[in-house]
Amino acid sequence: xxGFKNANGxxxxxxxxxxxxxxxxxLGEVDGLIGDGDHGMNMNKGFTVxxxxxxxxxxxxxxxxxxLGMILLNExxxxxxxxxxxxxxEMAEAGDGLEDIGSGGLADMLQAGLSGLYDIxxxxxxxxxxxxxxxxxxxxxxxxxxxxxxxxxxxxEMKKAARAGRDSTKDMxxxxxxxxxxxxxxxxxxxxxxxxxxxxxxxxxxxxxxxx
Amino acid sequence: xxxxxxxxDNVVSEMMxxxxxxxxxxxxxxxxxxGVILKQRRRDKxxxxxxxxxxxxxxxxxxxxxxxxxxxxxxxxxxxxxxxTVYETAKxxxxxxxxxxxxxxxxxxxxxxxxxxxxxxxxxIQTAHVRVRDDVASAPKERIEDRRGIAGDVFxxxxxxxxxxxxxxxxxxxxxxxxxxxxxxxxGVATAPAQLPGxxxxxxxxxxxxxxxxxxLHGERGVLRTTWQDADVLVEKMYAQIMEDAELKAxxxxxxxxxxxxxxxxxxxxxxxxxxxxxxxxxxxxxxxTDLNSYCTSQEMGGFSITLFKLDEELKRYYDxxxxxxxxxxxxxxxxSLLEREEEDLSxxxxxxxxxDIESTEIVRSKEGILSExxxxxxxxxxxxxxxxxIARKPYLTEIDSAIGDGDHGIGMAGGxxxxxxELLKMEGEENVYAVFExxxxxxxxxxxxxxxxxxxSLYLAGAKDMESKSVLTAKDIFRMERKSLEAIQERxxxxxxxxxxxxxxxxxxxAMEKCSGAGLLEMLKxxxxxxxxxxxxxxxxxxxxxxxxxxxxxxxxxxxxxxxxxxxxxxxxxxxxxxxxx
Numbered sequence: 175x176x177g178f179k180n181a182n183g184x185x186x187x188x189x190x191x192x193x194x195x196x197x198x199x200x201l202g203e204v205d206g207l208i209g210d211g212d213h214g215m216n217m218n219k220g221f222t223v224x225x226x227x228x229x230x231x232x233x234x235x236x237x238x239x240x241x242l243g244m245i246l247l248n249e250x251x252x253x254x255x256x257x258x259x260x261x262x263x264e265m266a267e268a269g270d271g272l273e274d275i276g277s278g279g280l281a282d283m284l285q286a287g288l289s290g291l292y293d294i295x296x297x298x299x300x301x302x303x304x305x306x307x308x309x310x311x312x313x314x315x316x317x318x319x320x321x322x323x324x325x326x327x328x329x330x331e332m333k334k335a336a337r338a339g340r341d342s343t344k345d346m347x348x349x350x351x352x353x354x355x356x357x358x359x360x361x362x363x364x365x366x367x368x369x370x371x372x373x374x375x376x377x378x379x380x381x382x383x384x385x386x
Numbered sequence: 387x388x389x390x391x392x393x394x395d396n397v398v399s400e401m402m403x404x405x406x407x408x409x410x411x412x413x414x415x416x417x418x419x420x421g422v423i424l425k426q427r428r429r430d431k432x433x434x435x436x437x438x439x440x441x442x443x444x445x446x447x448x449x450x451x452x453x454x455x456x457x458x459x460x461x462x463x464x465x466x467x468x469x470x471t472v473y474e475t476a477k478x479x480x481x482x483x484x485x486x487x488x489x490x491x492x493x494x495x496x497x498x499x500x501x502x503x504x505x506x507x508x509x510x511i512q513t514a515h516v517r518v519r520d521d522v523a524s525a526p527k528e529r530i531e532d533r534r535g536i537a538g539d540v541f542x543x544x545x546x547x548x549x550x551x552x553x554x555x556x557x558x559x560x561x562x563x564x565x566x567x568x569x570x571x572x573x574g575v576a577t578a579p580a581q582l583p584g585x586x587x588x589x590x591x592x593x594x595x596x597x598x599x600x601x602x603l604h605g606e607r608g609v610l611r612t613t614w615q616d617a618d619v620l621v622e623k624m625y626a627q628i629m630e631d632a633e634l635k636a637x638x639x640x641x642x643x644x645x646x647x648x649x650x651x652x653x654x655x656x657x658x659x660x661x662x663x664x665x666x667x668x669x670x671x672x673x674x675x676t677d678l679n680s681y682c683t684s685q686e687m688g689g690f691s692i693t694l695f696k697l698d699e700e701l702k703r704y705y706d707x708x709x710x711x712x713x714x715x716x717x718x719x720x721x722x723s724l725l726e727r728e729e730e731d732l733s734x735x736x737x738x739x740x741x742x743d744i745e746s747t748e749i750v751r752s753k754e755g756i757l758s759e760x761x762x763x764x765x766x767x768x769x770x771x772x773x774x775x776x777i778a779r780k781p782y783l784t785e786i787d788s789a790i791g792d793g794d795h796g797i798g799m800a801g802g803x804x805x806x807x808x809e810l811l812k813m814e815g816e817e818n819v820y821a822v823f824e825x826x827x828x829x830x831x832x833x834x835x836x837x838x839x840x841x842x843x844s845l846y847l848a849g850a851k852d853m854e855s856k857s858v859l860t861a862k863d864i865f866r867m868e869r870k871s872l873e874a875i876q877e878r879x880x881x882x883x884x885x886x887x888x889x890x891x892x893x894x895x896x897x898a899m900e901k902c903s904g905a906g907l908l909e910m911l912k913x914x915x916x917x918x919x920x921x922x923x924x925x926x927x928x929x930x931x932x933x934x935x936x937x938x939x940x941x942x943x944x945x946x947x948x949x950x951x952x953x954x955x956x957x958x959x960x961x962x963x964x965x966x967x968x969x
Contacts, residue, residue, distance in 0.1 A: 206590060207590075210464045211464075211582055211585065211589040212465060212582055215462075215582065216465055219462075248468050248470045249468060250468065251462055251467050251471070252464075252466055252494040253466070253498075255465075255494070256468075256497045355523075355524045355534065
């Protein structure tokens, strides 16, 4: 597989929705350890609204991403609304004209999402946030493409990096968000944002593979 | 723990519907977003918009009101509102003089309010914001902008609301609000975790005997977990931490807020405040005003926070300005104008009545031997003697009352008598005998509370009230006075002989007085004392028709009534004084 058709991409988004819904309680638990426990609920709420509104609509992958981003920005509040909202909307804009999306296109989109994020937050890799999942995942996808791997393999690399990134947050001390107040006490527990980002990226990869 | 909700997904929208409908005199909802808007807004002023998660009630929507916020932008339970909600809510209350936002400093709120402000600025609307960051436990002083906002919201919103109401410019409002923000320091402890509606378990586990120190307002855990301590010990630690951070010195003046987090009782807040006040007094820091309430909660989280808000002359002016909303009010109607008494005045209050050092007073009689009439000085000394007698008998009365009551009769009577005595001690030189009885009775009535207060206060007061001044009372005068008191008591309490109350001693006593009033003062009082004693004995036979013992029904039989016992002791004291046979 070299890529997927943007126009057929709705199913990928719906896969992302399903995975968030399935992980609602888990995300809530993770967030409860060093946060306030509402991450699962809030993400589920936003993603489910998107599903309700668009599952029967004829939309492309990038159109859907944009809609999803706006819903998250406008309807879930908290810090994750603007953060995921920005990421998805920037991704959508970067991929807007593409008919086929492959490793390169997707890598560009992820990079755009990351840049958009850096415009509104100060977090970097190592600060125990979703950046610790997203940045390595974007890098891994780019590198896999540059070393000539095919799309499926590249997506596999992206997933692996996402998981590793998420797991790396466990031993970090949080620098942002609620858990940053806890200092050393935030160590030993995963970051909720990094966890949900990993769920999303894995669902994205799996959804794309299932299109074949 | 189950909550009284429908579907967890609809908690916020249903809550807003119910809340705004309940307070529709004051509030309306923005048609498109979760914004709570004040209906009667002052014209031509900077608009104050506050906001944050909906789970901190009554903060934030409960602080929309006159002299407070014009609107609140509401998010999910523990999440900030989204930028669109912020934007639309602010737009709805903008009067053309700009909008100032006051909210707690949190990643989500900062991001979303910033975005909302950008949209407003794009529309040409001038904005400013002041982030509350009073929680000293959440970041060190060097990173003060990272600190989170907790109960200190109250003071910052109050000042901002007043400054806006005064018609100041956006620059001035911002300056004053920032000063208020910079003068606020808070620290909190949690004793029990919160629970999100729709999630069946609490956000974290807190084992028995442990408390969470420096937690935030979202049910999340704090910076340190430690073992339970007595209130005074805990408060001392918390106070030390605030004082390390705040720049407060002797002579400074503060407002204090002891804020409950949701399930902590006012009783506990008051006990905590008592400790805070002592520490502030020791430090020479004056308290201008205090609130004990749960303004900034986290669902049903247990625990509390202490906030110190340093005043200067300017801030005091804005603090004193009237404001009103269903959950918070300040200003003339709430007693602000009454605060003219100096602190020194309040500290001269009479000592608590059950202090161990009850002074015994020298009892003076106008002459040696038996008295045949009572002048004012004698009446005064007699009632003081009776007061001392009852106070000394407190354990005895407590024991009797414990058998069939709740054991507080002794404390109540001793307390009332102590107050009566203090009044009597001030009345040296009084010439009207009735005035002496009246003052003693009034002191008891006003201080005792409960049914006993009214009844025993009336024992002295009712007979003496509205009587023409007399410098000497004869036996007949005293009988008439007691008859009048008895009538008032029966009118008030509706008890009759046989109901196992003080009336069982008083009725026979007064009847005996009637029979013997011609036989001289001492003979009359002896007869009254004997009749009262018999009445007390008789109460043993009865079931109680009044008071706590009523519910015991037959089980009250065999025990004497404490109130009747007090009546007998009072009459005995009268007789002992008149006979010069005091203990």
